[in-house]
Amino acid sequence: MCGLAGLLYKQERGEGALGAPILTMLDVLGSRGVDGTGVALYGPASRDRMVARVRLGGSDDRRAQADRVVQRAAAIGRVASADVQDDYLRLEMSSNRDAAELAAAIEGPDLGVLVFSLGQRMEIVKQVGPARMLRERYGLDCFRGTHGIGHTRLATESRVDVAHCHPFWARPFPDIAVVHNGQLTNYHKMRRRFEMRGVRFYTENDSEFIAIYLAHKLAAGVSLEDAMKDSLEELDGTFTYLVSTPEGIGLARDAFATKPMVIAETDQWVALASEEVALRRAIREPFDTEEPSARTIRVWRHPGVAAALTPVGAGV
Amino acid sequence: MTTRDCAGLTTREINVIVRELAATGETELCLRNPEARHNLLVGLFAHLRVRLEGSAGYFCAGMIDGPEVVIDGNVGWSVAENMMSGRVTVAGNAGSSTGATIRGGTLIVHGNAGARTGIAMKGGTIVVGGNTGYMTGFMMQRGDMIICGDAGEALGDSMYTGRIFVGGKIAELGNDAVIEPLTDDDQAFLSVTLQKAGLDNGRDFKKVVSGRRLWNFSKKEMGLWIQAL
Numbered sequence: 001m002c003g004l005a006g007l008l009y010k011q012e013r014g015e016g017a018l019g020a021p022i023l024t025m026l027d028v029l030g031s032r033g034v035d036g037t038g039v040a041l042y043g044p045a046s047r048d049r050m051v052a053r054v055r056l057g058g059s060d061d062r063r064a065q066a067d068r069v070v071q072r073a074a075a076i077g078r079v080a081s082a083d084v085q086d087d088y089l090r091l092e093m094s095s096n097r098d099a100a101e102l103a104a105a106i107e108g109p110d111l112g113v114l115v116f117s118l119g120q121r122m123e124i125v126k127q128v129g130p131a132r133m134l135r136e137r138y139g140l141d142c143f144r145g146t147h148g149i150g151h152t153r154l155a156t157e158s159r160v161d162v163a164h165c166h167p168f169w170a171r172p173f174p175d176i177a178v179v180h181n182g183q184l185t186n187y188h189k190m191r192r193r194f195e196m197r198g199v200r201f202y203t204e205n206d207s208e209f210i211a212i213y214l215a216h217k218l219a220a221g222v223s224l225e226d227a228m229k230d231s232l233e234e235l236d237g238t239f240t241y242l243v244s245t246p247e248g249i250g251l252a253r254d255a256f257a258t259k260p261m262v263i264a265e266t267d268q269w270v271a272l273a274s275e276e277v278a279l280r281r282a283i284r285e286p287f288d289t290e291e292p293s294a295r296t297i298r299v300w301r302h303p304g305v306a307a308a309l310t311p312v313g314a315g316v
Numbered sequence: 317m318t319t320r321d322c323a324g325l326t327t328r329e330i331n332v333i334v335r336e337l338a339a340t341g342e343t344e345l346c347l348r349n350p351e352a353r354h355n356l357l358v359g360l361f362a363h364l365r366v367r368l369e370g371s372a373g374y375f376c377a378g379m380i381d382g383p384e385v386v387i388d389g390n391v392g393w394s395v396a397e398n399m400m401s402g403r404v405t406v407a408g409n410a411g412s413s414t415g416a417t418i419r420g421g422t423l424i425v426h427g428n429a430g431a432r433t434g435i436a437m438k439g440g441t442i443v444v445g446g447n448t449g450y451m452t453g454f455m456m457q458r459g460d461m462i463i464c465g466d467a468g469e470a471l472g473d474s475m476y477t478g479r480i481f482v483g484g485k486i487a488e489l490g491n492d493a494v495i496e497p498l499t500d501d502d503q504a505f506l507s508v509t510l511q512k513a514g515l516d517n518g519r520d521f522k523k524v525v526s527g528r529r530l531w532n533f534s535k536k537e538m539g540l541w542i543q544a545l
Contacts, residue, residue, distance in 0.1 A: 257431040291428075
C-alpha cells in the first residue's frame, strides 16, 4: 500500500501553506499504512544558507547531542541557528564545503545522529507512526513554501525504523528527495551496480535507490523528464513515485499501473495523492481530478525559484 | 426525494442511512458532500435511485443488485465491482479496475477509465465515453464493453467470450484478442446502448473478440502459450 502526497504552487512568488495540507492528506492516507510518516518541504530560498534536518537518537541526552553537532558544524562553517524540537535538530548554516562533507561532519562519530536532509530549501521530517504524531511534535502546520511531497508507509521489504521511512534524501545531492509506493524487484542488482562505482547507500530501502538513481542522472546533466523515462525501463517491479527537486515535482507510474495516483490541477496549484479522498479533505475548493495512465511521466515546475538558485557542490 | 448531507459522517453511517431509507420505501435519494469516501453504497440491493453530488472513492456501488446510482464527479478504483444488476453512471473519470468482475447491469463512465477496466467481467455492459487504460477487458468472460475513445495496451488479453467495441485507436491488442467485422446485431446494440447512455454514436467502431486459440491447450501451439503466459 503506502500513500503518496504532493503539492506545488504554480504562481511566481507563489508560496503558500504546505505543511497543513500535506499532513492532512497523509492523515487521510493513513488507512494505507502508518508504519511511518514523512514530508519533504521546500521553504524560501537563500543563496548562502544551507538548512539541515538532523535526527538525534540513541541513549544520549538530546541537548548534549545537539551541542556536539553544533560544535562540529561550527568547525567547518558559520552556524546561523540551531533549534531542537523533540528528536530533531534544525540547523541553518553557511559553509564552503559540499553537501557530502557537511553531512558527514555533522554526523561525526555520534551513532544516533542522522542527517535526513541537507540543502538550500528542502527540509525532511519523518517519524515512525501516523501523521498526527508528526504534526503534534514538529509544528509543521505553519510551514510555508513553494512545494513539497509526503508519504505514509506500509513497510513491506525493509524494517520499521525512522531511517527507513520516506521521503528519502538523495544523499549527497542537495534538495532532492523521493517518496515511493511499490517494490523494486531488481533493487539488489541495481544497488550492487551502483556500489561497485563507489556510491554509498544509507538504508536497505529500495525507495532510497530511486532517489540516488535519479540524482546521479540529474548530476550528469540529464533532464528530470529523461531521468524518469529511463527509470521506467531500468527499474523493475511496481512503482508510483514522486521526486522533488528545487524546481518542482515529478511523477512516474510504471507500466502495470498497479499503484494508484490522482492528480488535481488548477491554474494556481497542482495537488497529488494516492486517493482522491485525501485531496478532498485537504483542499476545500472545487477542482477536478484525473488518474494518470500507465507509463505516465509528468513534471510540474515552480516558475519562480529554479533560476534563482545555483547548484551547491555535490561531490560523490 | 430525500437529501442527506454526508459531511462529518463515516462511510458506515452513510451506508446505514441509505439502507434505512430504502427500507422505508424511499425511491429517490440525494447525498451531498461524499468527498471521495471509499465503499459508498456497497452491497445495496434495494431498487432506488441514489445521486452522489460529488466524487466517490474506491469500490463505490460495489456488489449492488438493483439500484440506479449516479455519481456527479469522479470515482476511484473498482466502481461497481461485481455488480449483479442495476445501473451506475459516472459523470467524470473512473480509476483502475472499473467494473471489475461485473455479472450484470450497466456501468456508464462519461470520462476516461483507468487500467484493467472490465477485468474478468462475467456479464453486463460497460460504456466508457473517453479512453481506457492498460489491460482493459483482461480475462473477460462474458458481457459487452463499448469504448468511445482510445484503448490502452493489451486490450482484451486472454478474453474468453464477450465483445469489446472501440471507437478510437487501439494501442495494442492483448494475447488472443482479434478484430472481426461488426454484424447488424452489433450495430443495433451500439446504437441503442449509446443512445441510452447519452453518448454520440458517430464513430466507426471496431469489434474485438476472443480468437479462441487459448481455449484449449495444444502442444502444437506452445509458442502461443509461452507468449500468453
